[in-house]
Amino acid sequence: MKTRAVRLYGKKDLRLEEFELPPIKDNEILAKVVCDSLCMSSYKAAIQGADHKRVPDNVAEHPVIIGHEFAGELIEIGSKWADQFKVGDKFSIQPALNYEDGPVGILSAPGYSYPYIGGDATYVIIPNEVMEKNCLLPYHGEGFYPASLAEPLSCVIGAMHANYHITPGSYVHKMEIVDGGRMAILAGVGPMGLAAINFVLHREDCKPSLLVVTDIDQVRLDRAASLYTVEFAASRGIDLRYINTSVMQNPVEELRALTNSEGYNDVFVFAPVRSVVEQADAILGFDGCLNFFAGPSDPKFSAMLNFYNVHYAYTHVAGTSGGNNEDMVEALDIMNKGLDPAGLVTHIGGLNAVPEATLRLPEIPGGKKLIYTHITMSLTAISDFAELGKTNEVFSELASICDKYKGLWNVEAEAFLLANANKLS
Template sequence: MGNSIPETMMALQLTGVGMDTVELREVEVPRPEADQVLCRVECAAACASDSKIIDQGPEHSLMHGWDPAKWPVTLGHEGCVTPVEVGRNWQDVIEVGRRYAVQPAVPSAPSRYRERYANGGRGIRKIAVGYTLPGLFAEYVIIEPEVIGCSCLLPLPEGDIPHFAAALSEPISCVVAAQQHSFHIIKDSPETPRRAELGMLRGGTTLVLGAGPMGLWHVEIAMSYEPANLIVSEPNDARRETARRFFGERARAAGINLVLTTPDELESVIADLTGGRGVDDCIVALGIRPIQEKSFDYLGEGGVTNLFGGVKADDHMISVDARRIHYESISVVGSSGSDPSDIIETLDMVASGRIQPGNYVSAVGGLDAARDLLQAVREQRMEGKGIIYPSVRKPLEEIDGWSAEQEKKILGG
C-alpha cells in the first residue's frame, strides 16, 4: 500500500451474539476494488440500536441471516469519513480528501457475499452500514457500491462543520424526517381548496412528551416551525433544566412561548395555553405504550400525534377513539429512520447554526474506548451521545457538551 495507508488497522467487531463477542481486533486494511472506496473514519457515534444487533446477531432484521460468528461484522453506523483511495468506477463522483456523512440505511439488495445471507439474499430490499456492510468503529472503512449508488455517501456542505456534527447528522435527520411526516390540512379561506403542509403547524401549539436526548432534538427541530407555544413534558427535574438551558433564550429570541412542565400538570397547562382547545401537534419521544395511547387526549381538532419512540414487541397495541378521528379529524403518524435528503437538510441546518449538535455530546474517547461506550449505552448510563475518534487512543471521558475547538485539540490540531 501507499505510505499513508497502513497494512493493518483496529476495528470493533461483533464475532457472535452478545456483548462478550464484541472485540477490538487487528484486521487487514482492504484495498478498494473498482466499484469501492476506501475511507478514513474521522469519527463515529454510538447508538442504542447497536445493542439490537449485538443481542440478536443473525436474527436482526438488517442482518438477513448473516452469522457474525462465521463472518465478523464491524459495528458502527453513524459517522464522518474521508476518502483516501477511490476505485476507478467512482473517480468522477467521489473526491479524495473531501469529508462525507454516511446514510447507513441503504435501499438496495446486496451485490456481494450473497451466499452469506438467508435464501442467498433473495428478497432483500435494504442493507445497512454497520450491519452486513462494513461499519465505522474502525480506522478505515470500505464503502460498498450500493452505498454510493443509492446516494448514501453525502458530501459535507461548504464550511467548517466538525467531524462529530457530521456524524450526528444521521440521528438528527431521523428527527427531521419524523416531523416532516406530520401534516396539516390548511384552508386559506372558505372558498379556497384544501392544501397540505408538512411538519408542525406554524403558529400553533406543539407538545413534546419526553426530554431525553431524542426529545431534546425534537424540541430543537420543532422550533424551526415557529410555533406560538412549545410545551415540553418531562418528569425528571434535571432533564427539564437541560431543556431550559438549551432552548430558553433561543425560544424567547424567536418569539416562541417555551413551557416546561411535568406529566401531572400537563393537562391544566394545555387547557390554559389553548383555551381548552388542545394542541395541534404532539410528538411522543418515548417508547412507552400507555403514554402513546394517552397522547391522543391532548390533541385539539385537526391535531396530529407523531409516534417517534419504538415500543416493545410484546406491548405495542394501543386504542384510539374512532369518533374523534371521524368528528374531530385527529390523526396519527410515525416513521423510522431517514433518507439522504433528510441528512442533506440536517447538514444545512448545522452549517447555518440552526442546530447545535455539540450540546448533545456527553462522552468522547478513542477507538480503544468504543466497547466501553457501547456498554455505557446499553446500561443507559449516558444522557447524550458518545463520540469515538478512531485515530486516537484515549479512555472514555464523560463531558458536558463538545465543540469544534475541543475536537481539534483531541486530534492534536
Template sequence: MKTRAVRLHGANDLRLEEFELPAIKDDEILVRIVSDSICMSTYKCATLGEDHKRTRDLANHPAIMGHEFAGDIVEVGAKWADEYQPGMRFTIQPAINWQGTMWSPGYSYEFCGGDATYCILPAEVMYAGCLLKYHGEAYYEASLAEPMSCSIGAFHAAYHTQMGVYEHFMGIKEGGNLAITAGAGPMGLGALTYALHCDRRPGLVMVNDIDQERLDRAAQLFDPATVKDETGIDLHFVNTAGMADPAAELIALTNGHGYDDVLCYAPVAAVVKLSSDILGRDGCLNFFAGPTDTEFTAPINFYDVHYNSTHVMGTTGGNTADMEESLDLCAQGRIDPAVMVTHVGGLDAAAEATLNLPKIPGGKKLIYPPIDMPLVALDDLRSKAGEDPRYGELADIVDANRGLWCAEAEQYLLSHWG
C-alpha cells in the same frame, strides 16, 4: 490495510478486533473514520444480533457497528474517480434502501461501519447517492447530521387534513402547537433545536419529561425567555412526574386548543397515551421512539380519531435530503447538534458503551475511532484533570462553549490523544 473495529458476532457479542481489509474493488471507496456517534438503534442491533432485521450471517461475517460516522476519503475505485477524490471529507446516509433490502452500514457489512479506524464503503452506498461530501470544520457535526436527519424527517412527514378534502397537507402546522413528549433526551433536544430554527416553525413548543435534571439542562441550553425574544416562539419545559392530570395541564398551556403536532420520544405506554390525550383537532402524533418489543401496544383515543380527525403515524430515520438539510443548517450556524452530546471517548470505549447505553445517563455518546480513551462525561472532565492534565485543558474548552462540545474541543482531542 489493517483496521481496528468493533464488530458484532452475535447477540451481546461485540469485539474490538484488528484485521486486514481486502483491496477495494473498482466500485468501492476506502475511508478513514474520524467520528461516530452511538445510536440507540445500535444498542438494539447489538442486543438482538441475528434477530435484528438489518443483520445477516454474523457467525461467518461479523458486522462493523456504527452508522453515524464521518471522516476522510482515502482511496477511490475507478468507477467513482471523477466524483470523489482522496482527502475529501464525507459523511453517509446509512438508510440506503438498496434494491428493496434493509442492508445498512453499521448493521449489515463485514467491512463497513463507523466504529472502525478504516472501512470500505460498498458500491451500493454510492449508487444510492448516500455518500455525501462534507465541507464543515468539525467531524462530529457530520456524524450528528444522521440523528438530526431522523428528527427532520419526522417534521416533514407530519401531515394535516381538511374536512371533506381527500388530500394530506405535509409538514407540522406552521404557527401551531408542538409537543415533544419524553423529550429532554438527546433526540428530543435535537428535535427542539430544529423546531426553533427551521423554516416552518411552530408558535408554541412544549417539552415534557419526568427527569428534572434533564429538564434543567434543556432549559439552560434553551432559555425560554431568550427563545421568545429571538424567535417569538413560546417554549415550555414541564415535569409531568407529579401531576394528577398531566394531559389537562399540558393542554392548558395551549389555552385549551391541544397540540397540532406531537412527537413521542419514548416507547412507553403511558407516554404514548399522554401523547394521544393532548392532541387537538386534526392533531398528528408521530410515534418516533422505536420499541424492541415486537408486541408493544398502547391505548389511544379512537373517539378522537373518528370525530376530531386525530391521526397516528411513525417515522424511522431520515432520507438523504433530510441529512443535506441538517448539514446546511449547521453550516449556516442555525442549529447546533452539540446539544445532544454529553460523552466522548475512543474506539476502545465503543463496545462497552454500546452494550450499556440505556444505563449510561445523559445524551449522545461520541466515539473517535483514531484514539483510545475511556468514555467520559463532559461534566466530569474537570474532575479527571488531577490524573491527567489534558482533561483539564479539554474542560476549559468545553466550559468556554457553554458546556457544549465544539470544533476546538474535537481538534484538541484528536491532536492530544492521537
C-alpha cells in the same frame, strides 16, 4: 490496509478486532473514520443479533461492523467515482440505503449489514451502492463531530416532514407540522428530543407558535432549558415551555390548558412508554398528528388509542425510523448555517470503549456518546473532565476549552483531543 473495528457476531457478542481490508474495487472508496456517535439502534442490533431486521442471518460466520452515525475523510477513490469525489473530502453517510442488493436485501445499512463498513472502525470500504444511492454526502463545515451527528438530526427532520394534516372537505393530506401551530415534545430532553428542540428553533419554515417540552427528570429539563433557552425561542417567534409532568396532578388537563383546551396539532413521543403514548393521544386537538418517534425493543409494544377521536376529531398517528437523503442534506445545510448539535453530546470515548458502552447504552445517563475511533480512551462524561484534569493535563485543557462553550463539546476541543490523545494515559 489494516483496520480496527468493533464487529457483531451475535446476541450481545461485540468484539474489537484488527483485520485486513481487501483492496478496493473500481466502484468502491476507502475512507478513514474519525468519529461515530453511538445510537440506541446499535444497542438493539447488538442485543438482537441475527434476529434484527438489518443484521444478516449468517452474522456468526460473517460478522458486521457496527455504528452508523459516522464521519471522516476519503483516502482512496475507485476509478468509477474519481470524477465525483476526491482524496481528502470530508463526508457523512446516510445509512438507510433501502438497497435491494445489499447483504440483507432492501433493509441493508452500513453499521448493521456489512463486513467492511460501519462507524466503529478506523478504516472502512464504502460499497458501490452507497454512492449509487447518493448516500455519501460531502461535509464542508469545521471539525468532524457535526457530520457524525447529521444522521440523528436527519431522523428528527424526517419526523417533522412525515407529520400530516387534512384539508377540510377533501381527502388531501398536507405533509409537515402545522406552521404557527401548537407542538408538544413528550419525554423530550433525551438526545433525540434535544435534537428536535434545536431543529425546531433554528428552521426557517413551518415553526410552531407554541412548543411544550415535557419530561419527568428536572435535571435534564434544566439542562435543556440552559442550552435552548426560552429567550432564544421567543426571538424566533416561539413560546417555549419546559414542563415536569411528574409534579402535575393531572398532566393531560394541565397540558391541554396551555392550548386553551384546544389540544395540540403535532405531538412527538420520544420514549417507548405506554403512559407517554396515551398521554400524547389524549392531548391531541382536532386533526392532531401523533408521531411515535421512539422505536421500541419489544415487538409487542402497544398502547390504548382513542378511536372515537380518530373518527370524529380526525386524529391520526405517524411513525418514522430514520431520515432519507434529503433529510441528511437538510441537516448538513442547517448546520452550515449555524445550528450546532453539540448539545446532544455528553460523553467522549475511544474505540476501546464501544463494546461495553453499546451493550450498556440504556443504563448510561446523559446524551450522545461520541467515539473517536483512532484513540484509546475510556468513555468519559464531559462534566468529569475537570476532576480528571487534576492528574492529567489533557483533561485539564479539555475542561478549560469546554468551559468556554457552556460546558459543551466543540470543534476546538475535538482538534485538541485528536492532537494530544497519546497523552491521555
